[in-house]
Amino acid sequence: MMHGIAMGRQQVVDEWHAVRADGGRVARMIAQTEPYDQLADRRGQHDRAVAARALLAERGITPAVSA
Structure with missing residues:
Protein backbone atom coordinates (compact mmCIF):
# COMPACT_ATOMS: atom_id res chain seq x y z
CA MET A 1 0.00 0.00 0.00
CA MET A 2 2.78 2.45 0.85
CA HIS A 3 4.32 1.82 -2.55
CA GLY A 4 1.22 3.20 -4.28
CA ILE A 5 1.07 6.23 -1.98
CA ALA A 6 4.76 6.95 -2.56
CA MET A 7 4.24 6.73 -6.32
CA GLY A 8 1.33 9.15 -6.09
CA ARG A 9 3.33 11.61 -4.04
CA GLN A 10 6.22 11.39 -6.49
CA GLN A 11 3.84 12.07 -9.37
CA VAL A 12 2.57 15.21 -7.64
CA VAL A 13 6.13 16.42 -7.00
CA ASP A 14 7.13 15.74 -10.61
CA GLU A 15 4.10 17.61 -11.95
CA TRP A 16 4.78 20.55 -9.61
CA HIS A 17 8.37 20.80 -10.88
CA ALA A 31 10.38 39.71 -20.00
CA GLN A 32 12.07 39.70 -23.40
CA THR A 33 9.10 41.04 -25.37
CA GLU A 34 8.52 44.65 -26.32
CA PRO A 35 6.16 46.60 -24.02
CA ALA A 49 -0.46 53.31 -26.64
CA VAL A 50 -1.43 56.51 -24.84
CA ALA A 51 -4.12 54.67 -22.86
CA ALA A 52 -1.66 51.92 -21.87
CA ARG A 53 0.91 54.48 -20.68
CA ALA A 54 -1.77 56.35 -18.72
CA LEU A 55 -2.93 53.15 -17.03
CA LEU A 56 0.62 52.20 -16.06
CA ALA A 57 1.28 55.71 -14.72
CA GLU A 58 -2.00 55.63 -12.76
CA ARG A 59 -0.86 52.38 -11.14
CA GLY A 60 2.60 53.74 -10.39
CA ILE A 61 4.38 51.45 -12.84
CA THR A 62 7.36 53.04 -14.52
CA PRO A 63 9.25 51.69 -17.52
CA ALA A 64 12.42 49.76 -16.79
CA VAL A 65 15.65 51.48 -17.73
CA SER A 66 18.32 49.32 -19.31
CA ALA A 67 21.87 49.76 -18.05
Whole structure:
Protein backbone atom coordinates (compact mmCIF):
# COMPACT_ATOMS: atom_id res chain seq x y z
CA MET A 1 0.00 0.00 0.00
CA MET A 2 2.78 2.45 0.85
CA HIS A 3 4.32 1.82 -2.55
CA GLY A 4 1.22 3.20 -4.28
CA ILE A 5 1.07 6.23 -1.98
CA ALA A 6 4.76 6.95 -2.56
CA MET A 7 4.24 6.73 -6.32
CA GLY A 8 1.33 9.15 -6.09
CA ARG A 9 3.33 11.61 -4.04
CA GLN A 10 6.22 11.39 -6.49
CA GLN A 11 3.84 12.07 -9.37
CA VAL A 12 2.57 15.21 -7.64
CA VAL A 13 6.13 16.42 -7.00
CA ASP A 14 7.13 15.74 -10.61
CA GLU A 15 4.10 17.61 -11.95
CA TRP A 16 4.78 20.55 -9.61
CA HIS A 17 8.37 20.80 -10.88
CA ALA A 18 7.16 20.70 -14.48
CA VAL A 19 4.67 23.51 -13.84
CA ARG A 20 7.38 25.61 -12.18
CA ALA A 21 9.73 25.06 -15.11
CA ASP A 22 7.00 26.05 -17.59
CA GLY A 23 6.20 29.16 -15.56
CA GLY A 24 9.85 30.17 -15.57
CA ARG A 25 10.04 29.79 -19.35
CA VAL A 26 6.92 31.91 -19.81
CA ALA A 27 8.23 34.60 -17.46
CA ARG A 28 11.54 34.82 -19.35
CA MET A 29 9.70 34.99 -22.68
CA ILE A 30 7.43 37.80 -21.45
CA ALA A 31 10.38 39.71 -20.00
CA GLN A 32 12.07 39.70 -23.40
CA THR A 33 9.10 41.04 -25.37
CA GLU A 34 8.52 44.65 -26.32
CA PRO A 35 6.16 46.60 -24.02
CA TYR A 36 2.54 46.83 -25.15
CA ASP A 37 2.60 50.61 -25.60
CA GLN A 38 5.56 50.36 -27.99
CA LEU A 39 3.87 47.58 -29.96
CA ALA A 40 0.70 49.67 -30.24
CA ASP A 41 2.70 52.68 -31.48
CA ARG A 42 4.48 50.50 -34.03
CA ARG A 43 1.10 49.22 -35.27
CA GLY A 44 -0.19 52.77 -35.61
CA GLN A 45 -2.58 52.37 -32.66
CA HIS A 46 -1.47 55.54 -30.93
CA ASP A 47 -4.66 55.92 -28.88
CA ARG A 48 -4.10 52.46 -27.35
CA ALA A 49 -0.46 53.31 -26.64
CA VAL A 50 -1.43 56.51 -24.84
CA ALA A 51 -4.12 54.67 -22.86
CA ALA A 52 -1.66 51.92 -21.87
CA ARG A 53 0.91 54.48 -20.68
CA ALA A 54 -1.77 56.35 -18.72
CA LEU A 55 -2.93 53.15 -17.03
CA LEU A 56 0.62 52.20 -16.06
CA ALA A 57 1.28 55.71 -14.72
CA GLU A 58 -2.00 55.63 -12.76
CA ARG A 59 -0.86 52.38 -11.14
CA GLY A 60 2.60 53.74 -10.39
CA ILE A 61 4.38 51.45 -12.84
CA THR A 62 7.36 53.04 -14.52
CA PRO A 63 9.25 51.69 -17.52
CA ALA A 64 12.42 49.76 -16.79
CA VAL A 65 15.65 51.48 -17.73
CA SER A 66 18.32 49.32 -19.31
CA ALA A 67 21.87 49.76 -18.05
